[in-house]
């Protein structure tokens with residue numbers, strides 16, 4: 298199933314409650330929330346209190362992308378704040394299996410993220426334990442960067458690995474530099490959850506952007 302997850306990082310921070318409501322009304326499937334700590338990535342964004350505050354404005358699934366060191370310390374805070382899916386970077390988890398079990402024990406779905414230079418075969422031992430893999434298609438830390446073209450082969454390798462692992466329902470999410478020009482390429486390669494920030498929140502109408510993205514997504518999968 299194809300899903301569109303607009304990334305709040307590119308939205309107008311002065312009206313976040315309203316943005317979240319409009320994003321849901323316009324037909325987004327999830328809301329992607331980028332959490333950055335200034336250590337794992339060279340940028341700072343939101344914490345659990347912000348997630349809790351915007352939770353009041355919609356029932357959208359909250360997809361929380363943790364770009365933070367020591368993620369185990371904050372899992373409960375983000376689930377309590379309203380996260381439905383928590384995604385952790387393999388590069389930040391010394392005990393990845395334990396972190397995944399903790400996310401699930403808290404009642405959230407568990408996702409795992411790979412930086413562009415991290416190979417997919419690292420996921421083989423935990424593939425049966427996760428709900429989603431996120432392939433970073435830029436280096437994490439900032440919105441508005443250009444898509445890394447080698448990501449297409451990486452998505453294909455991941456898709457093959459998941460298929461060879463037997464019947465399962467792991468979502469393949471992509472994040473970074475996704476536009477109307479490349480969204481069909483990533484879907485044809487095997488991705489089904491599309492994160493887009495600057496291509497969704499920009500000077501054009503939010504509802505038009507979401508409509509155009511969903512049309513392009515479903516046309517790719519036809």
Ligand SMILES: O=C(CO)[C@@H](O)[C@H](O)COP(=O)(O)O
Nearest residue numbers: 437438440441473474494495
């Ligand atoms: O996690 C990140 C960046 O680290 C992303 O979620 C960005 O927010 C995507 O923004 P665009 O590349 O679509 O502008």
Ligand SMILES: [Fe+2]
Nearest residue numbers: 329331362472
């Ligand atoms: Fe993200």
